[in-house]
Amino acid sequence: MSANALEIRQLVKRYPNGMEALKSVSLEIGSGEFFGLLGPNGAGKSTLIHCTTGLARPTSGEIRVFGQDAVNNYREAREAVGLAPQEINLDMFLTLEETLDLHGGYFGMTKAARRERSAELLEAFSLTEKRHERTRTLSGGMKRRLTLARALMHRPRLLILDEPTAGVDIELRLELWQYIERINREGTTVLLTTHYLEEAERLCDRIAFINHGQIAAQGTIDELAAQYGVSGLEDAYLELVGRQELSRAHLDGGEL
Amino acid sequence: MSSGQIRLLSLVRREVNRFMKIKRQTIGGPLLETFLYISVFGAALGSRIHHVHGYRYIVFVIPGLIMMAWATNAFANNSSSILQQKFTRSIDDQLSSPASPLELLTGFTLGGFIRGFGVALLTFIVSVVLVSLPVREPLVLIPSLVLVGIFFAQFGVLVGVRAEQFDDVALYQTFMLQPLIFLGGVFYSASLLPQPFQTLTHFNPVYYMIALVRYGFIGYRETNIAWSFVLLGLATVALCAWNFRIFIRGRYLRS
Numbered sequence: 323m324s325a326n327a328l329e330i331r332q333l334v335k336r337y338p339n340g341m342e343a344l345k346s347v348s349l350e351i352g353s354g355e356f357f358g359l360l361g362p363n364g365a366g367k368s369t370l371i372h373c374t375t376g377l378a379r380p381t382s383g384e385i386r387v388f389g390q391d392a393v394n395n396y397r398e399a400r401e402a403v404g405l406a407p408q409e410i411n412l413d414m415f416l417t418l419e420e421t422l423d424l425h426g427g428y429f430g431m432t433k434a435a436r437r438e439r440s441a442e443l444l445e446a447f448s449l450t451e452k453r454h455e456r457t458r459t460l461s462g463g464m465k466r467r468l469t470l471a472r473a474l475m476h477r478p479r480l481l482i483l484d485e486p487t488a489g490v491d492i493e494l495r496l497e498l499w500q501y502i503e504r505i506n507r508e509g510t511t512v513l514l515t516t517h518y519l520e521e522a523e524r525l526c527d528r529i530a531f532i533n534h535g536q537i538a539a540q541g542t543i544d545e546l547a548a549q550y551g552v553s554g555l556e557d558a559y560l561e562l563v564g565r566q567e568l569s570r571a572h573l574d575g576g577e578l
Numbered sequence: 579m580s581s582g583q584i585r586l587l588s589l590v591r592r593e594v595n596r597f598m599k600i601k602r603q604t605i606g607g608p609l610l611e612t613f614l615y616i617s618v619f620g621a622a623l624g625s626r627i628h629h630v631h632g633y634r635y636i637v638f639v640i641p642g643l644i645m646m647a648w649a650t651n652a653f654a655n656n657s658s659s660i661l662q663q664k665f666t667r668s669i670d671d672q673l674s675s676p677a678s679p680l681e682l683l684t685g686f687t688l689g690g691f692i693r694g695f696g697v698a699l700l701t702f703i704v705s706v707v708l709v710s711l712p713v714r715e716p717l718v719l720i721p722s723l724v725l726v727g728i729f730f731a732q733f734g735v736l737v738g739v740r741a742e743q744f745d746d747v748a749l750y751q752t753f754m755l756q757p758l759i760f761l762g763g764v765f766y767s768a769s770l771l772p773q774p775f776q777t778l779t780h781f782n783p784v785y786y787m788i789a790l791v792r793y794g795f796i797g798y799r800e801t802n803i804a805w806s807f808v809l810l811g812l813a814t815v816a817l818c819a820w821n822f823r824i825f826i827r828g829r830y831l832r833s
Contacts, residue, residue, distance in 0.1 A: 337833070369833075372832075372833060375674040376673060376674050376832065377670055377673055377674055377832055377833065378832055378833045379827075379828050379832050379833070396676070397676040397678075398676075400674065400675060400676040401676050403674070405670075405674050407667070407670060409667060411666060411667035411668050411670055411671070412666075412668060413592070413663070413666070413668040413671070414666060414668075415595065415596045415599050415600075416592075416595065420595065424588050424591065424592050424595075424671075425671055425675075426588075427584055427585065427587065427588025427589075427591070428585055428588050428589070428671065428672055428675035428676075428677055429581075429585075429675055429676060430580075430581025430582070430584045430585050430676065431584070432579070432584065472671070
């Protein structure tokens with residue numbers, strides 16, 4: 323039996339100022355799954371991702387990526403993970419091609435493999451014509467596409483997307499959805515955080531709600547709805563954040 | 579080539595790529611500055627001060643200028659590059675990669691080291707052509723310059739990693755590095771200073787670096803060369819160890 327793509331056990335992250343961003347979080351994502359992590363701002367989504375990718379140091383707990391320790395013996399775990407962060411963090415000194423090439427280099431890819439893979443990704447994301455331009459000259463949508471291409475450069479088995487469609491137009495969002503769905507079908511496990519419930523509904527096999535640094539509930543959309551005694555994901559989410567008065571059912575009842 | 583070698587090479591390529599893309603600022607500017615020093619202190623002032631300890635004034639000054647070029651460029655490159663990457667969070671691409679703390683530290687260090695070497699080498703070539711700068715003690719000169727380059731490249735990494743704003747980098751560069759270099763005897767011999775300045779100069783670590791480099795070039799011995807070399811080596815090792823500890827713990831880089 324293959325190991326889970328991601329296993330998190332009793333993960334605690336406490337910042338030096340005493341703020342506990344994650345309070346004993348445990349989570350399992352199966353290999354090949356499309357998993358959604360939903361929660362309000364400040365719930366702990368990005369902290370969980372940062373702990374998984376080495377950008378934050380967990381206070382305690384265990385993180386395993388395909389069975390490999392991602393905290394203490396991180397090399398193999400990090401090789402398996404691709405991260406497209408919430409904020410665009412492209413290197414302004416680099417061209418598109420250099421961005422992908424150097425990323426591949428950081429992951430130990432050979433020159434020939436880097437050249438082939440970057441050409442493939444630039445083509446897939448319609449960025450080939452811009453490949454010699456510096457990243458700072460790109461539009462917001464192009465930067466978002468390049469960020470995703472960079473995350474995929476080293477062929478990660480677990481792709482982590484932290485609000486990948488925040489601020490992009492509908493056309494690009496649909497385009498990105500199709501691409502992500504395709505790579506998930508091809509076997510890549512995806513962990514997605516998003517504030518767009520329709521995005522989670524369309525893409526995710528299972529979803530976890532996180533709030534105040536704790537996993538509040540997890541399961542399929544039907545299981546989450548049943549757990550909160552509501553009819554859909556939106557209402558379940560509103561139950562999570564305690565804003566039931568915003569529910570469509572509530573509004574339709576004329577109780578404004 | 580192993581994955582580790584590819585990783586390290588990529589980290590260094592990124593740093594070299596950055597300063598080469600803004601070479602007017604990172605190479606041209608420092609070169610012009612050094613040549614202005616040579617012009618002012620060599621041609622203008624040198625016509626009044628003919629010899630220092632039996633050496634032509636310009637020949638006495640240039641070794642210090644070469645060391646200064648390597649030191650300031652190594653420092654400036656690494657401190658500003660790391661801070662810029664922290665600001666834009668583009669450093670996360672390296673931090674979330676499988677690169678080890680040692681690979682990351684070495685990659686960042688070599689960026690500044692190479693830029694400093696480049697500017698120092700160009701200055702040296704011009705100096706050899708213009709004023710026939712000798713190289714009397716290459717076995718002292720080369721390791722001394724290499725240690726100076728590593729020391730200031732590491733110092734740049736330390737400041738860049740700890741800095742939260744560009745003002746923090748300027749603080750070290752303007753109020754610490756420049757005074758230490760200028761007062762370390764680049765443009766004069768400390769033995770010509772009146773007391774208590776002569777004694778105070780002996781507490782300036784850069785004084786020993788300049789003395790080593792000057793000895794390497796022109797053979798003028800102002801300090802105990804062996805002790806100066808050991809002190810410089812120990813200081814460099816201590817700074818490397820400090821930075822390595824920071825990178826292992828992830829402090830200032832990983833939240």
